[in-house]
Amino acid sequence: MTKNQGKAIEMKKIMSDMDLELMDLTDLDIDIDVIEDGKTFEENALKKAYTYHKATGLPCIADDSGLEVDYLKGAPGVYTARYAGDSATDQENIMKLLREMESAPEDQRNARFVCAIAFVLADGTAIITRGVCDGKIAHEMRGSNGFGYDPVFYVPEYNMTFAELDDMVKNRISHRAKALEQMKKYIKKLDVML
Ligand SMILES: O=P(O)(O)OP(=O)(O)OP(=O)(O)OC[C@H]1O[C@@H](n2cnc3c(O)ncnc32)[C@H](O)[C@@H]1O
Numbered sequence: 001m002t003k004n005q006g007k008a009i010e011m012k013k014i015m016s017d018m019d020l021e022l023m024d025l026t027d028l029d030i031d032i033d034v035i036e037d038g039k040t041f042e043e044n045a046l047k048k049a050y051t052y053h054k055a056t057g058l059p060c061i062a063d064d065s066g067l068e069v070d071y072l073k074g075a076p077g078v079y080t081a082r083y084a085g086d087s088a089t090d091q092e093n094i095m096k097l098l099r100e101m102e103s104a105p106e107d108q109r110n111a112r113f114v115c116a117i118a119f120v121l122a123d124g125t126a127i128i129t130r131g132v133c134d135g136k137i138a139h140e141m142r143g144s145n146g147f148g149y150d151p152v153f154y155v156p157e158y159n160m161t162f163a164e165l166d167d168m169v170k171n172r173i174s175h176r177a178k179a180l181e182q183m184k185k186y187i188k189k190l191d192v193m194l
């Protein structure tokens with residue numbers, strides 16, 4: 001359950017080997033705003049999943065994610081979506097990040113994408129998992145796949161940004177993939193409860 005189509009596509013692909021039907025907020029025609037005021041990705045993910053569970057009566061899965069940059073002391077963190085202002089576009093957020101990182105030397109550009117996944121089951125029980133993907137903030141945008149900050153998130157192992165990587169690769173190594181793979185293990189154990 002997310003308003004972000006980029007996320008929704010990835011979540012559906014990563015979960016496609018599971019025997020369940022994932023519907024996003026657009027599929028369900030639901031337009032509820034969740035105020036993301038948690039101090040952690042986990043708090044926000046749980047708040048989203050509970051809100052949508054209450055509204056639909058369905059088991060709900062939600063993602064809260066963001067970038068932590070060492071040179072910026074962990075910012076933008078839970079403010080990643082609103083880095084350049086409340087209704088900032090991806091482009092504006094990226095521009096602000098590149099500006100803030102202008103004077104950061106190579107060895108201080110380490111960053112990680114973090115993803116918390118919350119799953120609220122039909123009976124209201126919640127499970128939360130977290131995935132992390134390490135990388136670096138690039139000096140300029142590269143690539144056109146994916147969404148959000150993908151063009152400036154550089155993965156040294158592949159010598160490519162997330163936006164240059166094939167989606168099959170991103171969906172294997174990303175923060176979201178790791179959090180969802182862990183969640184799948186719980187779901188497999190619990191599937192009687194769905
Ligand atoms: O809250 P929902 O409706 O799920 O959608 P959102 O886009 O607002 O999502 P978040 O509040 O979790 O904010 C996540 C921010 O981190 C960015 N982000 C998260 N995962 C990403 C990824 O895999 N690639 C690029 N950017 C990502 C995303 O673009 C947002 O700016």
Ligand SMILES: [Mg+2]
Nearest residue numbers: 003036064081
């Ligand atoms: Mg959000």
